[in-house]
Amino acid sequence: MAEASLYRIRRLVHAYEGGTALRIDELAVRRASIVGLVGPNGSGKSTLLHLLGFIHAPTDGTILFKGQPAGPFSESVRFTVTLLPQESYLLKRTVWQNVRYGLQLRGHEGGQQDRVREALQWVGLEPDRFLHRKWYALSGGEAQRVALAARLVLRPEVLLLDEPTASVDALSAQRIKEAAMRARKEWGTTLVVASHDRQWLYEVCDNVLHLYRGRIFSNGEENMLFGPWRQRGDGRFETHDSDGASFVVDPPPSPDAVAIFGTDAISVSCERPSREQPCVEATISRLLWDRSTGQVIVSFLAGSRPLSARFSAEDIAEKQLYPGRTVWIGYDPGAFRWVE
Amino acid sequence: MSFLLEGLIKAIHLLLDMDPETYSAVWTTLQVSSGSMAASLLAGIPLGFFLGYHDFRGKRQVRIVVDTLLALPTVFVGLLVYAFLSRQGPLGSMGLLFTVPGIAIGQTILALPIVVALTATAVEGLDRQLQFTLVSLGADRLQLLTGTLWEARFAILAAALTAYGRVMTEVGISMMVGGNIKWHTRTITTAIALETGKGQFGMGIALGLILLAIAFAVNLSVSFLRKRA
């Protein structure tokens, strides 16, 4: 079984000055899998990627790579794992020198030219036009693609991407996605991708992890309700959203605890349920097909609050859940879990 | 004022006539400044990298000390080095007083804080992402150092030029440690001091212009390298 897991993490804690950034009880990443990371800013995605990339050592706990403990500068990971940071950094040199830099570090002298050209072609940059450009003569999207090419040229076993398409133009985003998938297909590269582009992640990932406040929830379909909570006359609590879509819950453990619930805690109907059933009105914003399960993920907007739930394709057809339609979402406060 | 023009004419004559005294002073100046620059860069760049890159207890205090040393008076350094290199001093047996390496040691002490402080500032000014990038491309610790320094190369070059300017133009150390000995430790600056003392203002101006010409040549080469780098 050790063979199947490329990474294995147990009881890992990572803290920055002033607080815990990440706490993971257990996590395994299979070889040649694609893992997506979603979660709000500051939820620990970048921290997790830095740890998986062995840029930092965790404050506590170990990360096993291929069954062996590894850390920054470990020989086993130096030339196999590479990370594309969120704000990629280009060396103050030409494109050619940037892309071949990793090969140079490895003392890989022969065939540099061919591999650099190949990597640039993968990310859609014409080598003859770009090889001799200086770092300052690139657009944001081009710079990000050059940075990705500098990773692809290494033919890495693991490629970690931190919001690779967050701040680039549409064409660059497309090329980046294609190149990452191609690495997976041609070399069996394991990909771990943090992104706000859920549609893409659900399309390509074997597994999407949801991070919040430094914790991982097993998969990404969970909904989260944020406080602060306001006590009502009947002793229960509600969110007070300005647009009226409020949830009524049992007393939370703390004023700004977060309620978490999955598809099993809600029901969708086209007419308003009975008075006793707590519910909110919501509009379907989009449908996503999750390749790994074959299910469809339906995204709703309740006021300005995004929610999602999974359905089989048959349910979608039967209930006529198409984007733009207004539905009622009934929920069961008793099935909510709380995170402080 | 007449000695200004006289100095200019004399400078051209000294250079064209291959005046041996002048060339001896030029050569000594080059020897001394090369030696002290080599030593201060070799020691100062890694120290500056360490100071700028790593966080450690007392870092701020060390920075304050280094920044204060930027104001070292050259005569004071000269006196200090003399105290060590004098026969009665702790390093007296090495016989370095009144020698070119002796002056170079003094000038290294002068240049070192400049190189350390400016390198540290340059390294501190680098994007934090650079470190992540280098490590994730597979750099080991030494490659991390060299890669980081290469990224800061323009700022470090500026640091070296600043230190070079200070070393080339100082007179206190050369006078005190070198003794201004003709054919041996007479540098351009101590020669200027001597000629001025002798009332040969024109000659002093001429030597000053030659020093400027050397500085110009050095900066020209560096700017050429920089353009191509």
Add this chain to the structure above:
Amino acid sequence: MRALQMKRILLWAMAIGLVWAVVTSVSSAADSLTMATTTSTDNTGLLDELMPEFTKDTGIDIKWTATGTGKALKLGENCDVDVLMVHAPPAEKKFVDAGFGVNRREIMYNDFVLIGPPGDPAGISGKTVAEAMMQFEKKKAVFVSRGDNSGTNKKEIGLWKAAGLEVPDRAEWYVQTGQGMLSTIRIAAERDGYTLTDRGTYIKYSADHKGNPPLKVLVEGDAVLLNQYSVIVVNPDRCKNVKADLAEKFVEWITGDRAQQQIAEFRLLGQELFHPNAK
């Protein structure tokens, strides 16, 4: 790509030059004698004439550093030089008595002169030295002093005391330059003041002004104005590194007939700067 090649060549040239400069600087330790002397012997050009002759006669290379007599004696005390050529007899005697030096030999003399503006506002022309010093005090005439503990400075202090006066250290009209003799004369000229100088330097100063200097000799010939130069070997018993044998050879040479002759022949503007008097 040609620019790149040029850059390589330039870099290599710089690297090689650097290594060459450093290597040659370390390997220049030939067998040579080091002397500390005063600015007056160096600034007049006497040593530039004399020392190549010494090297020619004996094959010994000699290096000298020119400072004030005070610092020269200090360098001797610290064993940093092998031999001294100075001009402050009382201080020299103290130096020898303290065991810092041996074999003090007088080699030559010239004399000090009091110089000042031709108008002579203090009215010292033709007076004795003691009278002149008292005139300065009385008229508060600008007097420019070396103020650097040099041989000339020590002499000047002695003159104030010999005239029964305090050194006017803080007087407004008393200017202490802390600089060499020629600079001090120039400052005196700028301030229309008086100063004490050795005659050798004054002749050099006259030569620089084509024989027509702004300051003139006003008092000279007094017995107390004698300026005696001596050489002293730094005591090899105290200072193991001192090249006593070379230093003794130097003393022998400079007190010898040939060198004494050359000192007598050293002239500026046709005037003899130093009078040999080795015994």
